Amino acid sequence: MPPKIISVHSFRGGTGKSNTTASLSALLAKKGYRVGVVDTDIQSPGIHVLFNLDESEMVHSLNDYLWGKCEISETAHDVSGHLNADIKGQIFLIPSSIQAGEIVRVLREGYDVSLLNDGFRDVLKTMNLDYLIVDTHPGLNEETLLSIAVSDVLILIMRPDQQDYQGTAVTVDIARKLDVPNLFLVINKMPKSFDLESVQEQAESNYHCRVAAILPHADEMMELASSDIFALRFPDHEITQELEALANLIES
Ligand SMILES: Nc1ncnc2c1ncn2[C@@H]1O[C@H](COP(=O)(O)OP(=O)(O)OP(=O)(O)O)[C@@H](O)[C@H]1O
Ligand SMILES: [Mg+2]
Numbered sequence: 164m165p166p167k168i169i170s171v172h173s174f175r176g177g178t179g180k181s182n183t184t185a186s187l188s189a190l191l192a193k194k195g196y197r198v199g200v201v202d203t204d205i206q207s208p209g210i211h212v213l214f215n216l217d218e219s220e221m222v223h224s225l226n227d228y229l230w231g232k233c234e235i236s237e238t239a240h241d242v243s244g245h246l247n248a249d250i251k252g253q254i255f256l257i258p259s260s261i262q263a264g265e266i267v268r269v270l271r272e273g274y275d276v277s278l279l280n281d282g283f284r285d286v287l288k289t290m291n292l293d294y295l296i297v298d299t300h301p302g303l304n305e306e307t308l309l310s311i312a313v314s315d316v317l318i319l320i321m322r323p324d325q326q327d328y329q330g331t332a333v334t335v336d337i338a339r340k341l342d343v344p345n346l347f348l349v350i351n352k353m354p355k356s357f358d359l360e361s362v363q364e365q366a367e368s369n370y371h372c373r374v375a376a377i378l379p380h381a382d383e384m385m386e387l388a389s390s391d392i393f394a395l396r397f398p399d400h401e402i403t404q405e406l407e408a409l410a411n412l413i414e415s
Contacts, residue, residue, distance in 0.1 A: 166287045167315040169296045169413060174330025176301035178320040179351040182384065183406065184298040185213040186394035187318075190403075190410040192243065192252035196293040199239060199286055201225065201257040203279065203310055204300040205269045208259035212389050214242040216256055224260035228282055229274040235282040236289045248395045255290055276305045280313055294413070302330075303337070311338055316345040316413055318375070322352045323362050328369070335370045347375035347412065354380055375412055376405040 171184045181204075188198045202210045202225065211221070223238040239255040246254070260266065287295055297310045311317055317338050321327040331348070338346050348366055353359070363374045383397055394403045 164293070166292050167294050167413070168283055168287070168310075168313055169294060169316040169318060170299060170307075170310040170314040171296060171318045171320065172299045172307060172311065172334065173301050173320040173327070174303075174334050175321075175327050178301070178322055178327065179349075179378070180301070180320055181210040181213060181298050182389065182393055183318070183320060183349065183351070183378075184296050185210060185392045186403070186406050187410060187413075188254050188294075188296050189246065189248070189250065189392045189394050190407055191294055191296075191413070192250045192254045193248075194410070194414065195251040197253050197255070197291060199255045199257065199290060199292045199295040201283070201286075201295060201297050202259040203297055203306045205259045205306065206266060206300055208261055208266075209389070210298045211256060211258040211261070213392055214254070214256050215245040215391075216240055216242055216258060218261055221258055221260070224258050224265070225282075226260040226265045226269060228257075229269075229278055234289075235286045239286060239290055246392060246395060248392075252293075255286075255292070257286070276309050279306055279309050283313060303334070308337070308341075311343060312341045314343050316347065317343045318347050318349055318409070319372075320349045320351050321366075323350055323354070323357055332370065335372060346372045347409065348372055349376045349378065349409070350374060351378045352380040353377055376409045378402045378405055 188200045223233045227233045228235045238257045242256045243253045299307045321331045
């Protein structure tokens, strides 16, 4: 099967992109796949925390690649051994720099966004990846538009919150214009008191796309506090089961 690029995005922040990306990558790696994870949230990176990658271990970051200091494959850190779990495949994390100077430089000077596209293709090939999962910055910016445009699968996360509904509609529109082949909605942080079926029906009729998972709001997730990967720590949890179904959908 040709490798797939999967972007995980939400219009608003704090919807669960990074946690979902990390769990999804672990579930795919458990199946035996070689999975790349790239943090394109250059302004506020964070997913490296979930993979327990310390700043001192970051040899090269995505920023270095974007400024021509190294090849993209040199930024890919094998974090499989960090996960404390039996994983058949491998996970390679491409982190964004957490150094203030590097972040400010991107905001001030910008960079050639087309390098991201080249980098995605290059790392899929040179690292022999099956999947590359892109964890994005919320809202719409250049790297997000590019990530969406080159995706085989776009996972759009939203909370059942009126503020999320509108922004999600905008993003769905853009994904359609950019001809993303597979668009899946994930509803996260669902309160127990909400009626699951009516939320799902409403979302599907509003956006005309499939709700691929509904994840309950969970104290276990808050207590984990991004210190580990949820799907590995809670393999039997309802959230993990929903994400397993999503992983199967991506695989099919
Ligand atoms: N289903 C859930 N139940 C409870 N808490 C959750 C759930 N999903 C995510 N969270 C919590 O919400 C917060 C934000 O999660 P996360 O960092 O994954 O979101 P994000 O979309 O990547 O945020 P950002 O837009 O800032 O990058 C974290 O504290 C996380 O533990
Ligand atoms: Mg995030």
